[in-house]
Amino acid sequence: MAIFTSTTQNIPPTAAVPRHVAIIMDGNGRWAKKRFMPRVAGHHRGVETVRDTVRHCLERGIEYLTLFAFSSENWRRPEEEVTLLMQLFVHALQKEVAKLHRNGVRLRVVGDLSRFDPHLQSLIQASEASTAENSRLTLTIAANYGGRWDILQAVNRMAQAQPAKLGNWTEADLAPWLSMSYAPEPDLFIRTGGEERVSNFLLWQLAYTEFYFTDTLWPEFDATAFDAAIVSYQQRERRFGRTSEQLQGAAEAGAPVSPNGTSADA
Ligand code: IPE
Ligand code: IPE
Ligand code: MG
Numbered sequence: 001m002a003i004f005t006s007t008t009q010n011i012p013p014t015a016a017v018p019r020h021v022a023i024i025m026d027g028n029g030r031w032a033k034k035r036f037m038p039r040v041a042g043h044h045r046g047v048e049t050v051r052d053t054v055r056h057c058l059e060r061g062i063e064y065l066t067l068f069a070f071s072s073e074n075w076r077r078p079e080e081e082v083t084l085l086m087q088l089f090v091h092a093l094q095k096e097v098a099k100l101h102r103n104g105v106r107l108r109v110v111g112d113l114s115r116f117d118p119h120l121q122s123l124i125q126a127s128e129a130s131t132a133e134n135s136r137l138t139l140t141i142a143a144n145y146g147g148r149w150d151i152l153q154a155v156n157r158m159a160q161a162q163p164a165k166l167g168n169w170t171e172a173d174l175a176p177w178l179s180m181s182y183a184p185e186p187d188l189f190i191r192t193g194g195e196e197r198v199s200n201f202l203l204w205q206l207a208y209t210e211f212y213f214t215d216t217l218w219p220e221f222d223a224t225a226f227d228a229a230i231v232s233y234q235q236r237e238r239r240f241g242r243t244s245e246q247l248q249g250a251a252e253a254g255a256p257v258s259p260n261g262t263s264a265d266a
Contacts, residue, residue, distance in 0.1 A: 004184040006171055007208035011240045018187035018233055020064035021057065022209070024201055025049070027193025027217030040084045045219035047092050056223050057137055058103060060230070064138045064183045068201050072112065072146030089143065090120055097127045104136030110179040111145030112153075138183060145179075147203030154178045154204075180205060188233045190226075192218045210236050 005012040028042030035041070050067060057065045070085060100107055109124045116124075154177035159166070162173060175181055186202065186209045194215040198206070212229045214221070237244060 006175060007185050007240060009171060011242075012184065014187065014238050016234055017061055018210075018230065019062065020066070020184050020186045021062055021188045021190065022066040022068075022186035022202060022206070023053070023189075024068045024191040024193075024199060025218040025221075026191060026195060028219060030193065031217040031219040039081060040088075042217075042219055043085060043088055047088060049219055049221055050092075051096070052222065053226065054100070054103075054105065054137070054139060056226050057139075058105075062137065064140070064186075066140040066142060066180070066183070066186065066202070068142045068145065068199075070111070070143045070145070071200055072144055072149055073200060075115075075144075086116070086120065090123060093123050093127050097130065100139065101131050101134065104134045105131060106134040106138045107131045108138060108140045108182070109143055110140055110150075111143045112149055113144065115144050140180065140183065142201070146200045147198070148200060150179050150202070151204050178204060185209065188212060188229065190214070190229050192216050192221050192225075208238070208240055210238065 025046060028046040029039040030042070031045065032039050032042030053067075054065065056062075069089065074085070075082060097107065107127050109128065113121055113124060154174055157177045158169060158174050161177075162169070165173065180202070185205045185207065189201075189206055189209045190212045191197075192214055194213070194217075196213045210233050212232050214225065214229065216225050237247065239247060
C-alpha cells in the first residue's frame, strides 16, 4: 500500500494540475425543482455529470477524483428518496463499471458499507475487484461516508493494532487506517450548489486542501465549470504554513523548497 506525504508532516509536491480533486456534488434537488420535476430526476441528471466529470479528469490528467454521493446524514431524508438513491447507485455500478475499466479507472467506495443491502455490498466488492489493477485514474465514491465516522473507525482500528502505544500514537500511526490511505490528500475541494460548508466530508484529509465553491448546481457542472475551478486553483499560493517570501525566494533560486521550509540548497 502506497503511503503518501501528510501535508502537516511534510510539504507535498504541487503541480499546475491538481493531482486529487474531491467534490461535494450538491444541488440535484434544486435543479429538478426549478424544472417542476421530482428530486430524483435531478439525481438521474447528476449521474450524467459524474460521467462527464470522470472523462474530464482523464483528459486533464487528474489522478484521483473523489465524489461525495451519500453522507452518513443523508439517511435523514424521506425514505423514498433514500431508496431511489440506492437504486440509482446499483444501476450506475451495473452500467458504468465495464466502461470505467476500459478507460483505466480504478474504482473505490469508502464509507460504512455495512448499512447497505447485501446485493449492493457485493456489487461494490466486485466492481472494486475488477478495476483494482487500473492506475490511470482512481475514482472514489464516498457513500454512507462521514468525516467523523472515518476518523473514529481509524482510531478504533489503530488502537486494536497497537494497544501498547496508548498515549503515544502519532499521525503516522493513524494514517494507514483512514479509509483513503491509498490516495494523497486532496489538492482541490469543489462544492457545487451554492452552500459553503463541508457537511462532514473528508475532515482529516482536507487539512491543506484549496476550497472552491460555486453556485452552479451539480447537474449543470460541465467541463467549462470544472476548468474554472482548476484555473482558480492555479491562482492560489499554497504555503503550507510558510511565508510568501520563502516560496518566492526558492522559486528565484530555482530550487525546490525543502520540507522544513527553507530553500533546499540554502
Ligand atoms: C446532492 O444533491 C445529492 C445528494 C446529497 C445525494 P441534493 O439532493 O442535496 O440537492 P439539493 O441540495 O436538495 O438541491
Ligand atoms: C452533502 O450534501 C452530501 C452529498 C452531496 C452527498 P447535502 O445536501 O446532504 O448537505 P447539507 O445537508 O446541505 O449540508
Ligand atoms: Mg443538498
